[in-house]
Amino acid sequence: MPLRLRPLNHRALDIAEVEARAHAFRAAMDRRRTVRDFADRDVPRTIVEEAIRTAGTAPSGANLQPWHFVAVSRDDRTLRRRLRESAEAEEREFYTRRAPQAWLDALAPLGTDWHKPFLEVAPWLIAIFVIPHGVAADGSTIKHYYAVESVGIACGFLIAALHHAGLVTLTHTPSPMGFLNQLLGRPTSERPFLLLVVGYPADGAQVPDITRKPLDEIASFR
Ligand code: IYR
Numbered sequence: 774m775p776l777r778l779r780p781l782n783h784r785a786l787d788i789a790e791v792e793a794r795a796h797a798f799r800a801a802m803d804r805r806r807t808v809r810d811f812a813d814r815d816v817p818r819t820i821v822e823e824a825i826r827t828a829g830t831a832p833s834g835a836n837l838q839p840w841h842f843v844a845v846s847r848d849d850r851t852l853r854r855r856l857r858e859s860a861e862a863e864e865r866e867f868y869t870r871r872a873p874q875a876w877l878d879a880l881a882p883l884g885t886d887w888h889k890p891f892l893e894v895a896p897w898l899i900a901i902f903v904i905p906h907g908v909a910a911d912g913s914t915i916k917h918y919y920a921v922e923s924v925g926i927a928c929g930f931l932i933a934a935l936h937h938a939g940l941v942t943l944t945h946t947p948s949p950m951g952f953l954n955q956l957l958g959r960p961t962s963e964r965p966f967l968l969l970v971v972g973y974p975a976d977g978a979q980v981p982d983i984t985r986k987p988l989d990e991i992a993s994f995r
Pocket of ligand 1: 864880946
C-alpha cells in the first residue's frame with residue numbers, strides 16, 4: 774500500500790498542565806484494583822462496545838490489529854454456565870494437581886481458588902483472542918508481527934478504559950483456555966489470551982491488602 778499521510782491531531786499543552794494531567798492519571802490508575810467479588814448489577818452493552826473500541830485504538834505490529842474480542846452478556850445463561858463449568862474444571866485441576874507448590878505459595882496472598890462464581894454473576898465477560906496470522910485477499914497467509922505484544926497492549930487499554938468508565942475488572946486466566954474457542958465459536962487459528970470479567974463490585978467487596986513497587990524499584994534513569 775502507498776504511504777498516505779494526514780496531519781496529527783495533537784494539541785501541545787503548557788508544561789504545568791502536562792504535569793497536572795500526568796499526576797491525575799497516575800492517581801486514577803492507582804485506584805484500579807482487580808476485583809473478584811462482583812455485583813449482579815447490569816452494565817449497558819454500549820459501555821462495553823465503547824471500551825472495546827478504545828482497546829482497538831492500541832498500537833499493533835504493522836497496524837495489523839491482531840485481536841478479536843468476544844463480549845458475553847448474561848442473556849445466554851446456558852453459555853455462562855458452560856463457561857463457568859469449563860473454567861472451574863481446569864482450575865480445579867490446576868489448584869489440586871497441576872500447580873507446583875511455589876506457584877500456589879505465590880498466589881496465597883491473593884486468596885484465589887478454583888471456584889469462579891463471577892463467571893456467572895458479572896454482567897459481562899470479554900474473551901480476548903490473539904490472531905497470529907491473517908488471510909490475504911488471494912488466500913495467502915499474512916504474519917501478524919508482534920501479535921502477542923499487541924494484544925497485551927490492547928488489553929491494557931481495555932482495562933484502563935473500563936476502570937476510567939467506573940467499572941471494575943478481573944483478568945482471569947483459566948489454564949488451558951482452549952474451551953473458549955469451542956464455546957465461543959472461534960476458529961483454532963485464534964489463540965485465547967485472557968478472559969476479562971467486567972461489572973460493578975459487590976457491596977462491601979474487599980481486595981487483598983497488597984502494595985505496588987515504588988518507582989526506584991521498577992525504573993532506572995540514565
Ligand atoms: N488461573 C488461576 C490461577 C491464577 C494465576 C495467577 I499468575 C494469578 O495472578 C491469579 C490466579 C486463577 O485464575 O485462579
